[in-house]
Structure formats: C-alpha cells, structure tokens
Amino acid sequence: MKLTTDQSKGVTIVRVGETRLMYPLLSEFAGTVTSLIASGTRNIIIDLSSVSYVDSATIGCFMDLYRQINAAGGALKLSGVQKRVQTMLTMTGAHNFLEIHDDEPSAVKSFGG
Numbered sequence: 001m002k003l004t005t006d007q008s009k010g011v012t013i014v015r016v017g018e019t020r021l022m023y024p025l026l027s028e029f030a031g032t033v034t035s036l037i038a039s040g041t042r043n044i045i046i047d048l049s050s051v052s053y054v055d056s057a058t059i060g061c062f063m064d065l066y067r068q069i070n071a072a073g074g075a076l077k078l079s080g081v082q083k084r085v086q087t088m089l090t091m092t093g094a095h096n097f098l099e100i101h102d103d104e105p106s107a108v109k110s111f112g113g
Contacts, residue, residue, distance in 0.1 A: 001028045002050075005036070008108050012036055013079075015047040022055040033065050033076075042074030045107045049080025059092045066097050075099070079107035 002017025014033060018025060036044060046062075048054075062078075069076045077099040081089065089095045101107035 001025045003029060003032055005032070008104075009111070011043045011045055011108050011111050012041045013045045013047055013104060013108075015050075017050050019050060020053040021048070021051045021058050022053070023057050026057055026061050030061050030065065034068065037065075037068050037072055037074070042069070042072060043111050044069060044074065044076050045079050045101075045104065046076065047079050047104055048082070048085060049103075052082050052084055054085050054088055056088075056092070059088060059094050062089075062098060063094060075111070077101060077107050077110065079104045 004015045004017065006013045006015065014036070016029065021029065033044065033046070062076075066076050079101045080103055081100050086095075086100070089098065089100065099110065101110060
C-alpha cells in the first residue's frame with residue numbers, strides 16, 4: 001500500500017497514495033494510524049487527495065479510528081476529499097463526526113498550529 005506519514009506544526013499527516021481505499025488495504029492503513037495513536041500521536045490528518053473511491057468498510061474504519069483518537073483526547077481530520085468520497089461520507093453520516101478540509105494547509109491550520 002502507498003502510505004506515507006509526515007509532520008507539520010505538531011500535526012501528523014497520513015497521506016494515502018492509492019486511488020481506491022478499501023479492503024484488503026484497510027488493514028495496513030488502520031494498523032498504521034492505530035500505531036500512531038498508540039505511540040501518543042494526538043493530532044492526525046488523513047490526506048485523501050489521491051483517493052477517488054471508498055467503500056462502506058472504509059467509512060467504518062474511519063469511524064473506528066475517530067473513536068480511538070477521540071478516546072485518547074485527540075482529533076482526526078480529513079483533507080483533500082474528492083466529491084465521490086465526500087458523497088459516501090455524507091450518505092453514511094460520517095461527515096457529522098469527521099472534520100473535512102479542502103486541503104492539507106487548512107486542515108493543519110485548524111489545529112491552531
């Protein structure tokens with residue numbers, strides 16, 4: 001799976017380099033973000049600018065990661081969400097929990113950094 005992590009102003013950015021984020025890639029993706037949370041990372045942005053398709057399992061995965069980081073006192077935000085992915089987030093109600101930003105700089109700025 002194409003996945004990179006970076007730091008910007010105290011925020012960890014997880015960049016997904018796949019066009020389709022769904023099973024079986026979810027396990028590696030979720031494992032990476034879960035280990036960041038377990039290691040003490042509290043502010044995470046998932047950059048989805050390359051992702052044009054997600055399925056319901058992906059939405060479930062996002063919600064699970066949201067619950068994990070929320071319980072740890074942190075925040076999970078999405079950036080670069082394409083229209084088709086935005087539609088899935090809206091249809092499932094996930095947009096009520098996941099903060100969505102047009103681009104990475106505005107997402108980083110939203111953490112107050």
